[in-house]
Amino acid sequence: MSTDAQEPELQPEEGRPSPLSRRTFIAATGTATGVAVAAGVTGSGTRPVSATEDVASELADGTTSRVSFLLNGRRQSLVVDNRASLLDLLRERLDLTGTKKGCDAGACGACTVHVDGRRVNACLTFAARLDGAQVTTIEGLTPDGDLHPLQRAFIEQDALQCGFCTPGQIMSGVACIREGHTGSPEEIREWMSGNICRCGCYVKIVRAVAQTATGGR
Amino acid sequence: MFPFTYTRATSVHEAIEAGERGGRYIAGGTTLVDLMRETVERPSALVDIVGLPLSDVSATPRGGLRIGALARMADVAADPVVRQTYPAVAQALELSASAQLRNMATIGGNVMQRPRCAYFRDVSAPCNRREPGSGCSALEGYNRTHAILGTSEHCVATHPSDLAVVLTAFEATVHLVGPEGRRATPIGHFLLPPGDTPDQEQDLRPGELIVALEIPPLPRPLRSGYLKVRDRESYEFALTSVAVALHIRGGVIHTAKVAAGGVGTIPWKLPAVEQHLVGRRPSPDLWGQAAERAADGARPLVHNGFKTELLRRTVERQLRIVGGRS
Numbered sequence: 001m002s003t004d005a006q007e008p009e010l011q012p013e014e015g016r017p018s019p020l021s022r023r024t025f026i027a028a029t030g031t032a033t034g035v036a037v038a039a040g041v042t043g044s045g046t047r048p049v050s051a052t053e054d055v056a057s058e059l060a061d062g063t064t065s066r067v068s069f070l071l072n073g074r075r076q077s078l079v080v081d082n083r084a085s086l087l088d089l090l091r092e093r094l095d096l097t098g099t100k101k102g103c104d105a106g107a108c109g110a111c112t113v114h115v116d117g118r119r120v121n122a123c124l125t126f127a128a129r130l131d132g133a134q135v136t137t138i139e140g141l142t143p144d145g146d147l148h149p150l151q152r153a154f155i156e157q158d159a160l161q162c163g164f165c166t167p168g169q170i171m172s173g174v175a176c177i178r179e180g181h182t183g184s185p186e187e188i189r190e191w192m193s194g195n196i197c198r199c200g201c202y203v204k205i206v207r208a209v210a211q212t213a214t215g216g217r
Numbered sequence: 218m219f220p221f222t223y224t225r226a227t228s229v230h231e232a233i234e235a236g237e238r239g240g241r242y243i244a245g246g247t248t249l250v251d252l253m254r255e256t257v258e259r260p261s262a263l264v265d266i267v268g269l270p271l272s273d274v275s276a277t278p279r280g281g282l283r284i285g286a287l288a289r290m291a292d293v294a295a296d297p298v299v300r301q302t303y304p305a306v307a308q309a310l311e312l313s314a315s316a317q318l319r320n321m322a323t324i325g326g327n328v329m330q331r332p333r334c335a336y337f338r339d340v341s342a343p344c345n346r347r348e349p350g351s352g353c354s355a356l357e358g359y360n361r362t363h364a365i366l367g368t369s370e371h372c373v374a375t376h377p378s379d380l381a382v383v384l385t386a387f388e389a390t391v392h393l394v395g396p397e398g399r400r401a402t403p404i405g406h407f408l409l410p411p412g413d414t415p416d417q418e419q420d421l422r423p424g425e426l427i428v429a430l431e432i433p434p435l436p437r438p439l440r441s442g443y444l445k446v447r448d449r450e451s452y453e454f455a456l457t458s459v460a461v462a463l464h465i466r467g468g469v470i471h472t473a474k475v476a477a478g479g480v481g482t483i484p485w486k487l488p489a490v491e492q493h494l495v496g497r498r499p500s501p502d503l504w505g506q507a508a509e510r511a512a513d514g515a516r517p518l519v520h521n522g523f524k525t526e527l528l529r530r531t532v533e534r535q536l537r538i539v540g541g542r543s
Contacts, residue, residue: 062222165407193451
């Protein structure tokens with residue numbers, strides 16, 4: 001299951017969320033050196049090189065696009081650099097870090113999300129192409145924020161160690177069950193082969209998918 | 218990744234106009250986005266064609282199969298007509314890539330896939346396909362997965378598609394539309410071996426777009442199948458593969474269609490194997506004799522000599538699987 005949406009915070013204050021998460025802390029401490037390097041290399045007035053930078057308005061050269069799509073049931077309308085992947089858009093701009101970046105090349109499945117109800121690799125999906133689409137990430141798997149039966153099954157089966165591949169495994173597994181490719185452990189293994197687990201939890205992942213497929217949803 | 222403009226084509230006509238102006242078509246994007254990130258591909262204008270109405274899959278009047286270029290791999294593999302009439306097509310698709318990638322990738326893009334050679338993907342390495350005249354790193358480098366057939370001194374990369382092996386075996390036609398209108402060409406002419414121009418991978422003119430791939434009618438009853446041999450059991454490209462279709466009537470093979478993958482710079486048709494089968498009666502000896510001809514003309518490299526024998530055995534096994542039933 002995804003635990004990243006509730007990342008441990010540094011010195012949380014009572015009653016309200018800390019302004020400093022692990023993510024912003026690392027980003028803030030990295031900035032000083034980053035700025036120095038960037039200034040030295042690119043000078044001023046150079047076009048931003050980050051494909052995920054927040055683009056407020058469309059650029060006249062046509063290298064940005066305006067997109068509007070449903071993300072976990074909520075409308076997102078924004079201007080994106082054409083180079084931005086859905087994965088980077090989710091993680092770097094929309095703060096939905098449950099979707100993981102593993103290989104960034106369509107080989108590991110850590111970034112699996114659902115677009116229009118189908119499992120796809122978010123790293124190979126340009127955000128600019130999503131106009132009119134419906135996107136579901138691990139954060140939006142259940143409308144009420146409860147655990148999905150497959151997430152419960154992962155806990156029951158202890159189907160993870162480091163957990164990095166888990167959101168992708170879950171999103172892929174939910175689709176695999178919906179597609180009906182769960183007739184046998186062999187079939188599950190084949191249809192889940194687009195999700196790599198370096199900890200080697202495959203046996204328990206297959207059990208979790210099988211348990212969920214037969215146990216209701 | 219380099220910046221690029223992005224437009225969605227709302228009609229085939231609009232797409233061709235943009236393509237003629239130098240726009241690069243993007244469909245599923247599973248090859249292109251990856252290679253753009255590696256800066257192997259550097260298009261300045263992307264033309265999104267995935268919304269065009271080119272995704273129908275249908276039986277042709279005389280019993281062939283027409284697959285729209287923008288049909289997704291997953292949808293074609295699951296199509297009841299495909300599974301019933303040409304199961305080898307569904308098998309090849311389901312043995313390709315992953316469920317996620319098959320949900321994205323299209324049939325036209327599958328045939329258009331660029332090589333998986335590690336040197337082609339590494340922009341710091343010489344590669345004649347990426348940069349003509351720079352040299353071929355694989356010739357003297359690590360070439361275990363490379364081709365033994367159809368190679369040249371300029372390039373030895375294999376064609377990565379499984380589906381294209383079946384289409385080559387079955388002698389499919391590529392339907393194209395471009396600024397000059399429509400045309401059709403056999404897939405065996407459409408995909409080009411590297412020769413002296415390894416950067417030219419297809420017979421494709423400026424602005425041309427694949428609209429469909431069509432498998433001609435084959436005599437029935439037809440036994441067919443696709444066998445893929447690889448380093449791991451799933452989600453991997455072929456070391457060797459073979460597509461076979463046999464029409465056996467009165468105990469004699471009347472039609473044989475055979476092509477191999479993982480061994481050629483393009484999907485490799487095996488006419489010598491086909492000719493040895495036609496007119497003969499199925500028998501275990503026949504499969505072995507025919508397969509002996511599978512690697513005719515092979516030129517192994519330093520690390521891929523094993524593919525010659527592996528190819529023969531793959532062909533023999535698949536002939537036995539498809540033709541062995543009485």
